[in-house]
């Protein structure tokens with residue numbers, strides 16, 4: 208029997224594949240370890256989105272290759288996005304790897320485990336979690352000029368609604384209370400298989416699953432969101448008014464070169480329309496600084512945009528020129544150090560906004576989903592309010608009450624420390 212540790216790198220969309228690999232490992236009679244030290248086999252599910260991810264992978268592979276050489280582990284398997292980007296180079300450098308499994312090729316992995324082939328998307332959570340990601344489509348039909356995803360993961364392939372419903376039910380049975388819809392472009396879900404955007408139909412169906420308290424939709428491309436969907440947020444109470452629009456920039460000449468359609472004014476109008484219809488709505492975004500042709504004035508405009516738009520959270524990334532993308536060929540490339548300085552400038556503007564928006568919750572009572580309890584200190588309990596997506600937004604630290612992971616509790620917010628809300632347990636909401 209093999210005991211696998213899965214090193215799941217990259218984004219939540221990759222985590223969904225890792226959980227499928229976990230299911231296959233368990234179903235084939237093998238075991239899973241939550242720590243690498245307890246495993247005799249390692250499966251690395253890679254991310255190859257940007258050069259930094261490949262550098263990180265190189266470090267991780269070199270570590271496990273050393274363990275393999277020292278016979279401290281018996282098997283080393285690599286899969287994921289790297290198989291469609293720079294795989295040959297990695298294969299050449301790491302002969303210690305026993306199997307290189309193509310991206311999402313679960314059947315080949317099963318053969319590696321000497322088990323019968325199946326095309327299932329059963330999953331087993333890698334950890335005890337209160338939430339579950341549901342990857343509704345994979346790949347992308349957009350052609351943002353800086354992005355390698357379409358060349359790595361191919362065009363968008365949506366999963367049919369009945370399959371997604373069955374998968375969501377299965378994850379609810381493992382204890383998830385929050386369902387988080389992810390894809391490269393969730394707004395375009397269904398175009399390939401239904402000939403129309405089918406996100407509303409999917410949400411209506413998933414809303415029926417009783418165990419879920421919250422449904423959150425991530426990665427909503429601002430060019431593809433339909434204003435008529437606002438009604439869904441009124442009709443379906445589990446659907447959180449949390450809007451993640453990865454807008455990337457606000458300046459028209461940059462957005463155009465990025466291959467995006469809406470300019471800053473149109474994006475601001477979209478957000479304002481949503482706010483008028485749903486006053487409690489919160490917005491998160493991602494931004495890129497240092498894109499070719501960006502000027503110091505553009506950065507000032509971006510800071511102003513962030514201040515005016517009042518995103519609750521924003522991830523800001525320095526532009527990374529990636530081989531094979533159109534953007535790498537553009538004139539007026541920006542020095543990486545300048546792109547990084549600009550990133551911190553924008554992050555600084557954003558953190559003040561985040562802080563002032565979070566302060567408004569002090570003194571309020573909020574439902575909070577308990578995510579984690581520090582094993583060595585059961586009094587340290589972390590959860591999330593509805594406006595916190597896991598891992599990328601802030602958390603709520605809960606004092607008292609000894610709640611359990613997966614419970615929804617009412618918390619009275621007493622303080623804001625950094626960007627962490629701190630509160631007192633009031634009662635369990637079930």
Ligand code: SF4
Pocket residue numbers: 347348349350351354355356357391392428
């Ligand atoms: S929407 Fe653009 S940035 Fe996002 S995955 Fe597709 S091509 Fe890449």
